[in-house]
Amino acid sequence: MSPTARPRSRIQQRNREVILDAALEVFSLHGFRGATLDQIAEVAGLSKPNLLYYFPSKEEVHTALLTGLLDTWLDPLRAMNPAGQPLQEILAYVRRKLDLARDFPRESRLFAGEILQGAPRMRAAIEGDLRRLVEEKAAVLTRWMDEGRIARVDPVHLVFSIWALTQHYADFEVQVRAVLGSEHDPFSEAGGFLETLFTRLLTP
Incomplete structure (x- = not known):
């Protein structure tokens, strides 16, 4: 019987979490095509047969990661309050996205890698939940x-620009830190810059 067909024990749940964390590390470094189950098993500290007990293929591990990631990625935009003060709500969204890039860089690179491949495992979610949420918030912005x-300004392209200007600090973190130097904190500096940028753009 598959371990997903009955309630999981604490050990089974822990092993799944260990595997998914190891897979996140491997996929974010090597991409889907470059990653292997052997690499994931090695990082997880498990045998490959043990890994296959939980996830019978690389595709299933990758899909499990992406499924959990989508809610994390959508939550900052969901939190934009239509009844709030507009500029404050937008700046708070920018800050949440920047914090997400700082705290979850591997997840950001995993998502970026999937999009660069044409989103073969996430297209339905992108064309469904993500598109609907952007349309809903674009109506609020309008x-x-x-x-x-x-x-x-164009409300959808405003959202796109927030994505680009925040996720850049995760997806290109090595480049950002190399250019700035070790004495700089890119995320704290970016926060002030982006607040000024969007305040000037959006102030009537």
């Missing part, structure tokens, strides 16, 4: 613009 509370 209402705020119509009310004159923020400057008028």
Whole structure:
């Protein structure tokens, strides 16, 4: 019987978490195509047959990671409050996205790798949940613009720009740190810069 067909024991749950964390490390470094089950098993400290008991293929490990990641990625945008003060809500969203890039760089690189491959395992979620959420928040942004509370810009491209300007610090972290030097904290410096940038862009 598959371990997913009945409630998992604490050991089984722990082993799944160990495998997924090891897979996150391997996939974020090597991408889906470059990663192997042998590498994941080695990082997890488990035998390959033990790993295969929980995940019968590399595709299943990757899909499990991406499924858990999507909610993490959508939550900062979900938290944008339509009843809040517009500029404060947008700046708070920028900060949440930057914090996500700082705290979950491997997850960001995993997501970026999937998108660069054409999103073969996430296309349905991107065209479904992600698109619907962006459309919902774009309507909120448009209402705020119509009310004159923020400057008028394309709301969807505003969201895209926030993604690009925050996730860059995770996806290109090596480059960012190499250019800035070890004496700089890129995330704290980026926070102030992005706040100024979006405040100037969106102030009516």
